[in-house]
Amino acid sequence: MNPPTNTPPRWLLYGATGYTGVLIAEEAVRRGHRPVLAGRSREKLAPLASRLGLESVAVGLDDARGLVSALQGLPLVVHAAGPFVHTSEPMVQACLSAGAHYLDITGEIPVFENTFRHDAEAKDRGVVLMSGVGFDVVPTDCLARYVADKLPGAHELDLAIAVVSQASAGTTKSALEGLPSGGFVRRGGHLRPWPMGKGVRQVRFLDQERTVMPIPWGDLVTAWHSTGIPHITTYMAQSAAVAHALRFTFPVLRRLLAVDAVRGRLARLVESNVRGPDEQLRQTGYSQVWAEARAPDGRRVAAWLQTPEGYAFTAKSTVRAVEEVLASERRGAFTPAQAFGADFALSIEGVRREDAPA
Numbered sequence: 070m071n072p073p074t075n076t077p078p079r080w081l082l083y084g085a086t087g088y089t090g091v092l093i094a095e096e097a098v099r100r101g102h103r104p105v106l107a108g109r110s111r112e113k114l115a116p117l118a119s120r121l122g123l124e125s126v127a128v129g130l131d132d133a134r135g136l137v138s139a140l141q142g143l144p145l146v147v148h149a150a151g152p153f154v155h156t157s158e159p160m161v162q163a164c165l166s167a168g169a170h171y172l173d174i175t176g177e178i179p180v181f182e183n184t185f186r187h188d189a190e191a192k193d194r195g196v197v198l199m200s201g202v203g204f205d206v207v208p209t210d211c212l213a214r215y216v217a218d219k220l221p222g223a224h225e226l227d228l229a230i231a232v233v234s235q236a237s238a239g240t241t242k243s244a245l246e247g248l249p250s251g252g253f254v255r256r257g258g259h260l261r262p263w264p265m266g267k268g269v270r271q272v273r274f275l276d277q278e279r280t281v282m283p284i285p286w287g288d289l290v291t292a293w294h295s296t297g298i299p300h301i302t303t304y305m306a307q308s309a310a311v312a313h314a315l316r317f318t319f320p321v322l323r324r325l326l327a328v329d330a331v332r333g334r335l336a337r338l339v340e341s342n343v344r345g346p347d348e349q350l351r352q353t354g355y356s357q358v359w360a361e362a363r364a365p366d367g368r369r370v371a372a373w374l375q376t377p378e379g380y381a382f383t384a385k386s387t388v389r390a391v392e393e394v395l396a397s398e399r400r401g402a403f404t405p406a407q408a409f410g411a412d413f414a415l416s417i418e419g420v421r422r423e424d425a426p427a
């Protein structure tokens with residue numbers, strides 16, 4: 070897929086100085102875009118803007134007028150400042166007011182649900198709202214759509230993810246925010262609580278078989294919108310020992326993490342100790358996704374995707390999503406696969422898909 074050739078696309082990248090924000094900014098420049106870099110800290114923005122030769126604007130998410138004013142003349146926002154349970158809504162409101170498209174890289178279930186709640190307003194205002202244009206959920210969403218399209222009438226969908234990389238501080242802090250809510254699956258079209266560590270099984274990935282356990286991945290919301298399949302379980306590869314330990318320790322862990330002061334303290338520890346993957350790991354790491362749709366009569370369709378390392382993928386998929394949204398006439402709240410189709414993931418460099426034998 071070639072980068073755009075005419076006027077360089079201009080849009081707002083909020084949270085540009087975070088670990089992932091910087092990767093998105095660099096990928097955008099590589100593809101010929103000229104994003105305006107935004108965030109709450111002028112001091113952090115200045116060196117990045119100077120290095121990449123881009124404009125910048127400092128504005129807090131609590132400054133509703135400032136956000137709308139920062140959006141004047143810009144068609145779209147990529148929101149990269151998380152945890153999004155705390156940051157998404159003010160930016161969605163600013164986008165609806167300013168008439169700008171909203172894209173974010175969340176993986177948080179309440180945020181996906183909130184984005185879809187604004188569907189009617191988005192249509193009225195003539196904008197797109199799209200959460201999850203990063204690793205969570207583009208590969209899984211596209212693969213879910215792919216197997217669902219091949220098996221009309223499917224009533225069950227399993228998705229499993231194996232990640233060869235490590236988490237950034239921002240991802241770890243967002244996970245901390247979600248843990249007190251516990252695990253979930255989707256059953257009969259509704260999100261249902263699911264004990265963490267229950268339902269451990271083996272899944273064959275492209276490279277090897279792995280132990281996986283159900284985790285509350287964003288597809289519990291997005292795959293429901295993208296496929297309409299009412300029973301969905303999302304799994305993550307995990308060592309059997311960790312999954313087993315979680316089964317017994319999670320209820321206590323969950324109660325501890327529900328205390329704001331405990332989460333706050335852990336978040337500070339994460340900020341000072343956790344670093345995202347370095348350049349080498351971003352180049353050598355990779356992820357694999359497996360999806361299986363099943364019909365009531367026993368038919369099943371499965372497939373795999375292999376993607377570049379998750380943060381490298383997120384930078385690429387985000388900029389590709391910007392290009393698709395700017396070129397599209399669709400308006401409203403969508404998942405990536407709903408708006409762009411199952412093959413969108415294949416338009417991202419380094420992604421390949423394989424069908425499982427029938």
Ligand SMILES: NC(=O)c1ccc[n+]([C@@H]2O[C@H](COP(=O)([O-])OP(=O)(O)OC[C@H]3O[C@@H](n4cnc5c(N)ncnc54)[C@H](OP(=O)(O)O)[C@@H]3O)[C@@H](O)[C@H]2O)c1
Nearest residue numbers: 084086087088089150151152174203204205237239240243
């Ligand atoms: N979907 C995916 O696959 C995917 C991939 C990567 C990341 N993510 C998500 O993206 C988010 C960022 O991750 P990261 O690794 O880039 O984290 P990070 O390095 O900690 O960066 C977070 C960024 O958000 C900003 N921020 C946080 N709270 C804010 C607030 N209340 N107001 C304004 N700015 C705020 C921070 O600004 P300051 O520096 O001023 O604090 C910083 O620029 C996380 O939620 C992560 O889970 C998702």
